[in-house]
Amino acid sequence: MTDQTNALILVVDDYQDAREMYAEYLQFSGFRVAEARNGNEALEQAFALKPDLILMDLSLPGMDGWEATRQLKSDERTRHIPVVALTGHALAGASDGAKRAGCDSFVTKPCLPDDLVVEVRRMLNAVQKQV
Amino acid sequence: MSPLQVRTIARAPVAAGAAARLELLEFFLVHSDDIVRCAQASLDWLLRYAGVRQSACLAVDGEANLLVGIAAAGVPGEDIELFSWPLSDTRDPLVMAVNAPQPVSFKAARPNGHPQRGLPVTPLGPGAFVALPLRGVKESSHDGEGALGLLLMRGPSSITPDVQWLATVLGQKVEQIRGRGSLSEEVRKLRRERALFFTIINAVTDPILLTDTEGRLIVANARAEKLFASSEEESEGRRRAIELNNMLFSAALSRTAVVQPDPEARELLLVDPSDGSDLLFEVLSTTVEDPREGTGIVSVLRNITDLRRATEQIEENYQKLRVAEAAARAERDRLNLIIDSVADPIIVTDPTGSTVLMNAPAEEVFTVGFNAPEIAQRTVQANDAHFSSFISGLLLGVSGPGEIRRGEIALTNPNTQKPIPVEAIAGKVQSETGELTAVVTILHDRTEALERARLFEQLRLGADELQMRVQAATAELAQQNELLRRQAIELEQASRLKSQFLANMSHEFRTPLNAILGYTHMLLQGVAGDVQPPVRRQLSRIDSNGRHLLQIINEILDITRIEAGKMPLQVTDFDVNELVPEVMAELDPMIARSKLPVRQRLDPRIPMVRTDRQKVKQIVVNLLSNALKFTHEGGIDIEVSFEPAGRTASIAVRDTGIGIAPEHHEKVFEDFRQVDDSPSRQYGGTGLGLAICRRLASMLGGRITLTSNIGQGSTFTLIFPVEAEP
Numbered sequence: 101m102t103d104q105t106n107a108l109i110l111v112v113d114d115y116q117d118a119r120e121m122y123a124e125y126l127q128f129s130g131f132r133v134a135e136a137r138n139g140n141e142a143l144e145q146a147f148a149l150k151p152d153l154i155l156m157d158l159s160l161p162g163m164d165g166w167e168a169t170r171q172l173k174s175d176e177r178t179r180h181i182p183v184v185a186l187t188g189h190a191l192a193g194a195s196d197g198a199k200r201a202g203c204d205s206f207v208t209k210p211c212l213p214d215d216l217v218v219e220v221r222r223m224l225n226a227v228q229k230q231v
Numbered sequence: 232m233s234p235l236q237v238r239t240i241a242r243a244p245v246a247a248g249a250a251a252r253l254e255l256l257e258f259f260l261v262h263s264d265d266i267v268r269c270a271q272a273s274l275d276w277l278l279r280y281a282g283v284r285q286s287a288c289l290a291v292d293g294e295a296n297l298l299v300g301i302a303a304a305g306v307p308g309e310d311i312e313l314f315s316w317p318l319s320d321t322r323d324p325l326v327m328a329v330n331a332p333q334p335v336s337f338k339a340a341r342p343n344g345h346p347q348r349g350l351p352v353t354p355l356g357p358g359a360f361v362a363l364p365l366r367g368v369k370e371s372s373h374d375g376e377g378a379l380g381l382l383l384m385r386g387p388s389s390i391t392p393d394v395q396w397l398a399t400v401l402g403q404k405v406e407q408i409r410g411r412g413s414l415s416e417e418v419r420k421l422r423r424e425r426a427l428f429f430t431i432i433n434a435v436t437d438p439i440l441l442t443d444t445e446g447r448l449i450v451a452n453a454r455a456e457k458l459f460a461s462s463e464e465e466s467e468g469r470r471r472a473i474e475l476n477n478m479l480f481s482a483a484l485s486r487t488a489v490v491q492p493d494p495e496a497r498e499l500l501l502v503d504p505s506d507g508s509d510l511l512f513e514v515l516s517t518t519v520e521d522p523r524e525g526t527g528i529v530s531v532l533r534n535i536t537d538l539r540r541a542t543e544q545i546e547e548n549y550q551k552l553r554v555a556e557a558a559a560r561a562e563r564d565r566l567n568l569i570i571d572s573v574a575d576p577i578i579v580t581d582p583t584g585s586t587v588l589m590n591a592p593a594e595e596v597f598t599v600g601f602n603a604p605e606i607a608q609r610t611v612q613a614n615d616a617h618f619s620s621f622i623s624g625l626l627l628g629v630s631g632p633g634e635i636r637r638g639e640i641a642l643t644n645p646n647t648q649k650p651i652p653v654e655a656i657a658g659k660v661q662s663e664t665g666e667l668t669a670v671v672t673i674l675h676d677r678t679e680a681l682e683r684a685r686l687f688e689q690l691r692l693g694a695d696e697l698q699m700r701v702q703a704a705t706a707e708l709a710q711q712n713e714l715l716r717r718q719a720i721e722l723e724q725a726s727r728l729k730s731q732f733l734a735n736m737s738h739e740f741r742t743p744l745n746a747i748l749g750y751t752h753m754l755l756q757g758v759a760g761d762v763q764p765p766v767r768r769q770l771s772r773i774d775s776n777g778r779h780l781l782q783i784i785n786e787i788l789d790i791t792r793i794e795a796g797k798m799p800l801q802v803t804d805f806d807v808n809e810l811v812p813e814v815m816a817e818l819d820p821m822i823a824r825s826k827l828p829v830r831q832r833l834d835p836r837i838p839m840v841r842t843d844r845q846k847v848k849q850i851v852v853n854l855l856s857n858a859l860k861f862t863h864e865g866g867i868d869i870e871v872s873f874e875p876a877g878r879t880a881s882i883a884v885r886d887t888g889i890g891i892a893p894e895h896h897e898k899v900f901e902d903f904r905q906v907d908d909s910p911s912r913q914y915g916g917t918g919l920g921l922a923i924c925r926r927l928a929s930m931l932g933g934r935i936t937l938t939s940n941i942g943q944g945s946t947f948t949l950i951f952p953v954e955a956e957p
Binding site for chain 2 (some may be wrong): 115117118121122124125128156161188209210211213214
C-alpha cells in the first residue's frame with residue numbers, strides 16, 4: 101500500500117462544485133485525486149486506477165452510488181478498496197442502506213473539507229492497520 | 232168366643248134376704264115396662280145373691296118363632312144381644328128346654344175340646360149350664376104350653392130357692408109386660424137396631440173398640456176382635472200376639488186418657504196375629520158419657536201401615552226428586568254461569584228465529600231498558616235486524632247436523648253508539664231425529680282484533696321505515712367511512728409527500744450549502760493564499776450564517792424525521808454520569824466563549840440506564856447550549872439525580888440567565904417559538920430546539936419540566952425512565 105500522503109482518492113460526485121471542492125482540498129492536503137461524475141465512471145476509474153479510497157456520493161444520475169458500491173464490493177479487484185459514502189440525505193436509514201451496499205464509512209453532507217480529510221485519513225489508517 | 236176382659240163385678244154370693252128380694256121387686260115396679268132392664272136387674276141380682284157366675288136371659292119371640300137373648304151377666308153384652316135361636320126344631324135341646332116343665336141341665340163339653348153334639352151354643356159359651364123355663368101365672372096353669380123364655384146360668388151346683396124365686400118372679404114380670412103386648416115389638420125393634428149397629432160396625436174395615444175408663448173392652452167390631460180377642464183353641468203364637476196387642480192398646484189408651492183428653496190421632500204399633508207382621512194404626516179415641524154405662528172410650532183404629540209405607544215411599548221419592556231437581560238446577564246455574572261468564576255474546580234461537588236465551592254480553596247489545604233514549608232503542612232494533620237476517624240464512628238453508636255458519640255482522644253498542652264489528656259463528660242443534668231444535672250463535676267482538684291488526688300494520692310500517700332509515704344511515708356511514716378511508720390515504724400520502732418533500736428540500740439545501748461552507752472554510756484555511764484580516768472577518772460572517780442556516784435545516788429535518796416516525800428508539804445501556812462530561816466536552820468551544828463557570832454534579836447511586844443514548848445526549852446538548860446562550864453572568868449547573876421509587880433519572884440544567892415569565896413557560900416548547908418573536912430578536916436560534924427536545928423526551932417516555940421567572944434564571948429538567956419501553 102502506498103504512503104498515506106501519496107494515496108489516490110477517487111471522488112465520485114455528480115455535483116461539480118462539491119466534487120472539485122473536495123478534490124482541490126484533498127490535493128491541498130497532499131493526496132492524489134481522481135474524479136468521476138456518476139456510477140459508471142466510478143466503476144471504470146476504480147478498475148483502471150485502483151484507488152486507495154473512494155469517496156462515493158450516493159445520489160448519482162444513472163447508476164447511483166449504492167449500486168456502484170455493490171458492484172465494487174462484489175468484484176475481487178476492487179473489494180479491498182474502502183468506500184466512504186457521502187450523502188445529503190440525513191434521514192434515518194440512509195446510512196444503513198449505505199452500509200448494506202458495502203460502504204465502509206458514512207459522512208453526511210454538508211461536510212467541511214477539513215472534516216472530510218480527517219475521515220479519509222482515519223479510514224486509510226484503519227486499512228493499513230488491517231494489512 | 233170368650234173375651235179376655237169380661238164385665239165381671241166380683242161380689243161374694245150371699246143368700247138373698249127378704250130385703251134383697253124386696254129391692255128387686257121394687258126395681259120391677261119402677262121399670263114396669265122395660266123387659267130388658269128388668270131381666271138385666273134379675274141377672275145382676277142372681278150374681279150378687281144366688282152364687283151364679285154367668286147367666287143369660289132368653290125370651291121367646293112368638294111371631295118370629297125365635298128364641299132371642301135380652302140380657303146377660305158375666306158375659307159380653309153384645310153376645311147376648313146378637314143371640315138368636317130358631318124354635319122351629321122341636322128336637323133341639325134348647326127348644327126342648329123351653330118346652331120342658333122342669334129346669335134342664337146341659338153337660339160340659341168333652342175333654343177333647345170338640346163341642347158336644349146336642350149341646351147348644353149359648354151366650355154363656357162352651358161348658359155346662361142349667362136352663363130354667365120362665366113361665367107366667369097363665370102358663371103355669373096350662374101344662375105342656377111353651378115357656379115365655381129361658382134363664383141360663385152357670386155357677387151354683389143346684390137350683391136354690393132364691394133362683395127358683397127369681398125365675399118365678401121374672402117369669403111373671405115377663406108375662407105381665409108381654410101381656411100388655413109391648414114386649415115383642417119392643418125387643419124386636421131393639422134387636423133390629425142392635426143387629427144393624429153391629430152389622431154397621433162390623434162392616435167398617437177399621438177396628439172399632441169401646442172400652443170403659445179402666446181399659447176393659449165393652450164392644451169390639453169383627454176387625455178389632457181379630458186383633459184383640461182370641462179363643463182358647465187358637466195357637467200359642469196368636470194368643471201371645473193378641474195379649475201383646477191388648478197391652479199395647481191399654482197403654483195407648485191410658486196415655487190418651489191421662490195426657491190427651493181431647494180426641495187426637497195417635498199412632499199405635501200392633502202385631503198382626505195371623506202372620507206376626509207389624510201393623511201401624513192411627514188411634515182416634517173419643518170419650519163418651521152414657522148415663523147407664525158410665526164413661527167409656529170409643530177408639531177407632533185406622534190401619535196406616537200401607538199409608539205409612541206409601542208416605543215413606545212418597546217422601547223418599549220426593550227427596551229423590553228434590554235431589555234431582557237441585558242437581559238439575561245446579562247444572563243449569565252452572566251452565567248459565569258459564570254462558571254468562573263468556574265475554575262474547577251468546578244467543579240461542581229456536582227454529583222460528585225467536586230468541587230463547589242470551590247471556591249478559593248479548594243482553595248489552597240486543598236489549599235496552601224501556602226508558603232508554605230513543606237512539607239506543609233504534610240501535611237495538613237495528614242490531615236485532617242484522618242478527619235476524621244472518622240467522623235466517625242458516626234457518627232456511629238445508630244442511631246436515633253440525634253445520635257452522637260464519638259471517639260478519641256490523642253491530643253497534645246501544646249505550647256508546649260505538650260500532651262493534653263482530654264475527655258471528657252459528658251452529659245448529661238437532662234432536663236425535665234430526666229435527667232442528669235450536670241455533671246457538673256466538674258473536675265474537677273483532678274490535679280488538681282489528682285494532683291489533685291496525686297497530687300491527689302501523690308497527691310494520693314503522694319497522695319498515697326504520698329499517699329503511701337504518702339502511703340509509705348505514706349506507707351513508709359506509710360512504711363516510713369510505714370517504715374517511717380515502718381521506719386517510721390521501722392524508723397519509725400528503726404526509727409522506729411532505730416528509731419526502733422536506734427530505735428532498737433539505738438535501739437540495741445541503742448540496743449548495745455544502746459548497747458555500749466548504750469553500751468559505753477553504754478560504755479561511757488559506758488554501759488560496761493568505762487572507763487579509765478584513766476579508767477574514769467577512770468570510771467568518773459567511774461561515775457563521777451558513778452554519779446557522781445548516782442548523783435550521785438540520786432541526787427542521789429532525790422534526791420531520793420524528794413526525795414521519797423515521798427516528799426510532801435505539802436502546803442501549805449507558806452511564807448518565809459519563810454522558811454529561813461528554814456533552815460538556817462537545818460544547819467546550821461555546822463554554823469557553825461564554826466565559827461562564829459550568830459545574831456538573833453527578834449522582835454515584837444512579838444505575839446504568841437502558842434507553843436511546845443519542846436522544847438523551849441531543850436533549851442535554853440543546854438544554855446546555857440554550858443556557859449558555861441566555862446567560863450573561865453567574866453560572867450554569869448540570870445536576871444528575873436518580874429517583875429510586877419511580878425508577879427515573881433526571882438531568883437538570885440550571886442557569887442564572889434572563890429567565891422566562893410563567894405565562895411563557897408553555898410557549899417556549901412550541902415550534903419556531905422564542906419568547907421574543909420580533910424579527911429583530913436579540914438571540915439566535917431556530918426556535919425549534921425545545922420543541923424537538925420535548926418530542927424526543929416523549930419518545931423516551933419522559934418529559935421536560937421548567938422552573939423559571941424573569942431575572943431569576945431558568946431550570947430545565949429532563950426526567951426519563953431508566954428503562955425505556957421499546
